[in-house]
Amino acid sequence: MDTVTTRLCIVGGGPAGMMAGLLFARAGIDVTVLEKHADFLRDFRGDTIHPSTLDLMDELGFTERFRALPQRRVENFSGVVNGRSYRVADFSRLPTRNRFLSFMPQWDFLDFLAGEAVRYPAFRLIRRTEAQDLIETEGGIAGVRAAGPGGSVEIRSDLVLCADGRHSRMRERAGFAPRVFGAPIDVLWFRLPRRDGDPEAAAGRFGPGRILITLDRGDEWQCAYVVPKGGDAALRAQGLPAFRTLVAEIAPFLADRTGAIADWDDVKLLTVTVDRLERWHRPGLLCIGDAAHAMSPVGGVGINLAIQDAVAAANLLTGPLRDGRLVEADLARVQARRMFPVRVTQALQRMIQSRVIAASLAADAPFRAPLALRLLDALPRLQVLPARMIGMGVRPEHVRAPLRA
Template sequence: MSTTTTTTCVVAGGGPAGMMLGLLLARAGVAVTVLEKHADFLRDFRGDTVHASTIRLLDELGLGSEFRALPQSRLLNLELPQRDGPAVTLGDFRRLPPPYDYVAMVPQWDLLNLLAQAGRSEPTFTLRMSTATVDLLRDGDRVTGVRTLTADGVKEDVNADLVVGADGRSSVLRAAAGLVPHQYPVTFDTWWFRLPRLESDQGEQAALVPRIAGEEILLSFPRTDYFQVAYFNRKGMDATLRTEGIERFRERVVRLRPDFADRVDALTSTDQLHMLDVKLDRLPRWHVDGLLLIGDAAHAMSPAGGVGINLAVQDAVAAAALLAEPLREHRLIVDDLARVRNRRLLPTAIIQTAQRVLHRLVFVPALAGRTPRTVRLVAAVARRLPAVTRIPAQLIAFGPLPEHAPAFARRPATVSR
């Protein structure tokens, strides 16, 4: 037997998109319930790059000081490696106007806790942890709510004017609605792990530098007290890597990063390798009557550029700006949902197209053991015209259509360096 509750908007998924949407709608006076299946936000190797567009948004929401107080490191530029020479700066964030001239590396759980705390200060905001969304409720062809299941086995139906699926690339609600994304081919996966930052390298490391050797790629992200590392190889390699064992994997890491030889012993088991099945897909339609999908549920992104979180947050801002008034007045119609997809489709398509080009021109040849000609061309241009490094920095930091906080959600700015 299940109980029933009612709200105006129910959001499935307490990731960056879901939490941001819940906060914004609550600040508009909309009764909103966010459902998160886990008991907390403490999960490693979720996207941790917070780009300038999101930092600016947090400033507009009056959360800038709290955000900058979180443990974080700053990326000031992106570099391209060369097999036969020094790395070349591809994107220099320092050429962007301050204070939005960097990418912040922040544990995602800290960002989510910040948004949750801000949401709880709003009287119409409810966050329910340990509550999984398992199915849709319907009245004919219209979605009218969701069916939930708590960690204790309690079933509950939540009725709502609108259901928002922000439940990720394996979205339960997308499948329940029968919406099928178009898949773009991806030839590689990534394995994430941590390595310690020693006392000798605790100074600020401002660059993200990929390393290419043979048919492998390694990227390391400097964090406050460790390196977050991504190892790239062909799809289907997971079983091989685990069968080879952790000692062989440590050898792979050292071949790509000899300077990590003094710390790879921290990897003691292949259980420390977290494999990401890289996907790149997009729904042709992001909604049905009563249901809207945003973020990875609508368009899974490649890790190239680290833009996934920020694009999902932009979806949430657009959805709040377009839907808050009809939700508050209980007059939401299907056309309102279509407007969200229409606004966010172009920037999503642009970023995904850029990722597909990057895959084809850089990742595919690199993982085949060839030096990408694109790298040599970009290196030559960047050396002769350093100012052009602002262009990729702008695209990565802000995206093609960055959203601003709607007026109803803004609070006094607390911008600081």
């Protein structure tokens, strides 16, 4: 069995793991990221890059290279009820440098981070290698056992950062089980062609018994059709023509192209989960990103929180790791810093899920737009509040870990 010795082993090359890998390597910490897939090509993941993440790109000096990537800017978001549009979030009013959301495929973003990270000699990304178990010693976790194309490999490290997503095997191996909050919805993702003359850039359309979110991806719409929890099977049983009709009814401008949903294989189910660990760490191990807290898709903030966790971890742990004096209390400081934003965001998401989304799905007749929607539309200055919550989040992080490559 091969053995690799590294200061920091990161399990998972998603937004949390890649951002953490980049930041620690940039600060001169020897880091090895394990990613089980050969590439980042996974469709229908979070594709939203929020203002707080765009600000981080600036702080890291990546502005020009990042802006050169193909992306769509979105400055506002509307809710459409009974065909009438209500603007609810205006990112152009944010008190920050980047006053818009960027939409880009997650694989482009991760490729970008990987490309920046390999500039630092302390960074190593090992693809097609899956962490399978933790190496436990009396003093705590001392690394992971993994399987790659060349067989088994042991990665020995001072710290294992578990960034292996919402179905994290590492957190399970560490003996952690998340507290699960019920989510009343699931989401079906698909895409349809976008044409000149189509309406708003990004909107949520609410009608009795159905909700459709349309996100502008350049020459196509990325669409999220929201169903009650477990409603996917019943919908599929009605057949594809019935589904196309439902989509056309709630978004009439798409009626001429719903035929582009050729097969149920074009429609991917996201089983919505909202959960979080009450304890993110053990000696030698820390969970971040979805592994510590799976977010609801409401607001599309999952990537953002994952990245913010990575920044907080790098800010708080670079010194102790570099000096070889990392103790569990350092890991607890990361959780203490990030738990508050997670709690507040999940509480808001759960409130919107039950009061707005579930109520709309339960309705069997046209309903009036909720008061909050009407107020936000009537008072544009208020639109900065949802924009701030979505775009900057609670307690946005800034890069403080030093550059030492």
